[in-house]
Amino acid sequence: MLAVPTAPAWPSSMAVKQDDRARVLAQANVSRETAAALDIYVEQLRRWQNVKNLVGPATLAEVWTRHIADALQLLDLAPTATTWLDLGSGAGIPGLILAIAGRERPGFQVDLIESNARKCAFLTEAARLTKAPARVRNLRIEDAVADHVGIDVVCARALAPLHQLLDWTEPLLTTGTTALFPKGRDAQAELTAAAQRWRFVYDLVTSRTESEARIVRVTALSRVDS
Template sequence: MKKNEFEDLTRMDVSRETFERIEVYVELVKKWNPVINVVSRRSLEAIWARHVIDSVQVFLCVKELGSWLDLGSGGGFPGAVIGILSNQASVDSRVTLMESDQRKSAFLRTVSRETSCGFKVISKRIEQAEPQGADVISARALTDLKGLFAFCERHMKPSGSALFPKGATWKKEVTEAQREWKFDFDPITSITEPEAVILKIKGIERA
């Protein structure tokens, strides 16, 4: 167990058991990365700060989990971390990861099995998958807000909320999206990148 990383996540209310599951996940990323490029080689060197903590903070933006859908999950950040954390937070939560790449989907199913978390993986394109009716939708580095809102229109409950990590240009994305969509948003400052935010969005509808 890595002491510094454990202390960082303990301050974020992550239990020892959950931390150990995340460790299993991180080792799987390192094992699979040369084959399917789960994350970039550079970011692999800072995987805890760059990916794990970044994912945990997304999870902490929601108090009631319900059904959670992570779109374009790739290597599982934040979706797989959310799947692991949801086991600590609530036995009733349902976490689904949607990823069209078959090799990455196989990796995500391996993570689900070897961490004993049981999150579901759907290997389909977002616009072709059956509507999911999710309470919460997340997506990281997938597309701009306009594209994300179209995905939410298909897969999120009208009463649901969306969580989208965005970089320093997030205000520009919001302005552009407001030309086509109505929505309420709360920018939550990222703890890993001071100029970045997690946009917590509700009430999405076409303008």
């Protein structure tokens, strides 16, 4: 069993910006209990960062705007969804953050798929402490997707090119699941590459946290040769 690490002292350059926290929480309009749970998540991210490089060290000081706000915006893109699947969960972005915030919706549940055991240990501990409705599964993506046909939403952040994400999630996107895939400035190039193999219905949503980033929302999928 992996021991829970103690929190290292952060350099001043990594100190969490409290103004960012206040701004993100106000925009998200979450309850006091959810805000407290997000604080616990941030503290756990701090504790575990020295055990496993969960996020880029340079982004820790901006965790609220670079990670939490980036994840929370997905909730508004699927306002009635209650069952979510997060692929390659890593540090729980966006999946665990969505579970923390989405628990105010009746029946909300997020399955977190992660093949790295140490990262799963972090996710399990953070989910326990925040009381998030999240189930951590230490599995490869290829072994997990088939068990989630019928899920409302599948998401993945900074995991793989779009054509690979569509390949992994084909059993879901051909049976009614919506995909939310945050992408950077190369979103259009990834769409063009994916269109060589796939026909898909999608729209591009401008990210609230980065003007050049886009969220690809896919609502239907089929193979070009089908």
